[in-house]
Amino acid sequence: MRLKVDLIPKGTIRIAQTNRLIKRMKLVAYALVACMIAAVAVLVLVRGGLEVRLAAVKREVAVVDEQLSELKDREMQLSYESLILSKVALIVSQRKDFRRIISDVYSLLTADTWVDALSFTDDGVLMTYKADGVGSYRKLDLVLSQLSGDKIDWLESVKINQVSRASNAVYSINVDMGIIKTKSGEAKK
């Protein structure tokens, strides 16, 4: 025997289901509205935040601008001075150390020998040095051998142009000294 008991009428169940569905739909509808409001609020807030940030940065720029305009004269002066320094650096870099060459050449001289004339050419140094007294030529030769040795680091070559003896027994040697060129192409003067 089959016993069938209807505890709740079908109509009531349907109404309950419908009500539940409506409740959910309400929830979805309200949630949608809430989402839209939240999205717009976020948008407004973010934009406001960005605008505030931009205004703050612009204010800072204005402050620094003010500082810079106060420093304008100083900036121009420093710029002028840095131009001077650049130019001085360029001039100094193009200088040649004539003093060192003259000092080196004179350091090789012995007693009774002297430099009669010394001039600089594009490739080196043209020098006439002389000697007198006893053993003049030997004295000159001694200077020449020191020149040809490796005592002077800037010297590349030594060429004897002329050896002469004057009537007063003064010997002279004219030499052409080649100078080692540096990487920049300038003679290592």
Next chain:
Amino acid sequence: MEDNKQKVGSNEISSVMGINLGVTFDKRILSWLAAIAAELVVAAVVIFVFYLPQMTEWEKLNKEIKKQETLLESKRDKVKMISDLEAVIGEAEDTLELALPPNKDIGLLLASLRQQSALVGVRIDTYALNPGEVSTAENKAKNNKNAEIDSGLPIELTVSGQIDNLRRFLDIVNTSLPIKKVDNVQVVSSEDRQQTKLKLEMVMYFMHRDEKQVESNPLRMFTQGEMDLLRSLSGYASYNQQRDAVDVPLGNNDLFGM
């Protein structure tokens, strides 16, 4: 609406606008569905009309902020650089201005050479210089093309004395202000070997302050080499006008006074 909806129960309908849906709905479900659909339409409108343009605005604002921040950073760097340069140049400011006078100051050149020769005990025998257009030098220097040409004042100078003193003279010429560059040297001994003559070809430099060039010159920190040079320039001897004014009553305008 009543005509188009067939009533099933008090709250139920089975057709809308004469179309039979085949199922029975509660009227409230339909109205909430309509409300959700309307909300979705409004959301779509808000997205397209309001949200998307606003997103573009955000992007613009963000870009502008970044631009302003970069600008701020560069301006701050400039302020810092000015203060750093100030600290570096500081006391060397006068030295730099003495190093390159603003114009072809022949008086200054001759007076400084005279002072330096006296200092090391050598005598200036002769000198020759061709200053060129002194009166228009400023205008020419303003023109960048001619600035380099006009910025040097060549001079040929013959000094005589003991070779050691002449070497000291060469030293002092290279380590004194205004800056000079010796281009060539000739050494000749006198007959009696007591004196040596030194013939110098040199150039004294000057630099006119060209405002356009100064404005277009971007500030930068000095290189190590430039810092070293600045330090060494501070140690250079400079022409002492005060002392000279006592020794030579005619002052610097006496170009040919030795």
